[in-house]
Amino acid sequence: MRIAVTGADGFVGRAVVRELGARQAGELLLIDRAFAAAPAHPFVAGDLTDPAVLARACEADALIHLAALPGAAAERDPALSRTINLDLPLALIEGMAGRRLILASSIAVFGGVLPDPVDDATEPRPASVYGTHKRMVELAFADAVRRGAVGGMALRLPGIVARPRGAGGFGSAFLSDLFHAARSGEAYTVPVAREATSWLMSARVCAANLAHALLSDASEGDAVTLPALRVEIGTLTDALGGDFTFEEDERLRAAFGSYPTLLAPRAKALGFRADAGVAALIAAAYD
């Protein structure tokens, strides 16, 4: 099986490539705009908005689509978000007709003020450019699966940690930066209160979930909300043991620190999983 991975040199992408390699899942084709180092698998360094690159991607039997313009960057440039976060996935849905497509969607589809708990019946009400485009793609994908045009799944990813420092365009960057600060021993001012809560997942578990979606036979039209670990920030910083102070930014608290209980029975029944606890999350995040 030929498996293409877009955004393959990104933070999640590298974990996915490692996971697929370890599972000997098939012949990989890595696609990204650029690669920091020459990868161990065949690759295409180019932009998916280039039709030739898109065509190469769509030669695969199965594709995991991770490339995206992150949330804060999308909010600054809605037109660019449309190109990358809407038009491109729509082109992949069409281009992967008759085969298997795994789309990385996002809990950003749920928007600002969430009901408690959030479960499989919660209506997505996006409140950002990024969340809106992700939700639009989920709907287009569901319709394509309904028509039998394409197979696969769209998975809603929670906050993935620990992204590398300085990964641009993520409003949620602080959730990763506190891992780095703790490890390096730097003092770090957390921009939400200790009581703030987030839905987190290590890149390792995220990659295992994406690989599971790719290699399963099931197709799901409706997007699948992954079963993330809900963490109180104070619990996390205590476990990390760094030098933390807290100074709340209300906007960041509202967007990334106000997550209620998450129930994801559908995802669990499909074989997806969360990190087992805070200690496991930290160990995997430092992986």
Next chain:
Amino acid sequence: MRIAVTGADGFVGRAVVRELGARQAGELLLIDRAFAAAPAHPFVAGDLTDPAVLARACEADALIHLAALPGAAAERDPALSRTINLDLPLALIEGMAGRRLILASSIAVFGGVLPDPVDDATEPRPASVYGTHKRMVELAFADAVRRGAVGGMALRLPGIVARPRGAGGFGSAFLSDLFHAARSGEAYTVPVAREATSWLMSARVCAANLAHALLSDASEGDAVTLPALRVEIGTLTDALGGDFTFEEDERLRAAFGSYPTLLAPRAKALGFRADAGVAALIAAAYD
């Protein structure tokens, strides 16, 4: 005020142009691919997918967008539906930045199996290409309103009667055809049972609602479900008094004849209305 109307020579479009003319709402610009007769207002006969036509439309201070590829036609050609029912409205949302846009959405966003009652909290779960694209546009419009990029509203239209005979591409055409059959005295086989229920609105009331949305100052991000008249088909055919027999097509019953109670308090609070009853609906439909 310069007001553009797309789909202006269509069935709903003509009613809207009459209504806006009667209200002396402003200087009208009618846009459609072709006009059956020279209109009484300035017009552009051309395709909105032509950038020059789109640019003319977007010179207006306010625009009512009615042009669409109907449901059955969209299901036959998803790629064409994407162009007309998705890309085109997205271009209008961008092109009408800073001004007022009224989008005709559709109860098709609710999809197949509806809860009872449907109300303002019902989650749209589209089950057709047409409904999917309409819902995607609703989300994009809501996001643009949230960002202050555009003003206006998206209105979910129910079944509008009585469309002219032979209007192509509407799976719901029978709902209009029974009006024509009754008037002409022809025998007509209704493709749903007497007990089937539909949400209907006369073109006259629909036009009044669209004009109301255009001329109000309110902007609503979330799409507004209009307060349609829920009619049992047997009640309607009895009131029409034609020569009817009933032979149910399960697919049509599921798609257009299984509508539960509809509660639309939000639309009513905004000043939108339904036809007053079956007699009023019939009188207005024969208008």
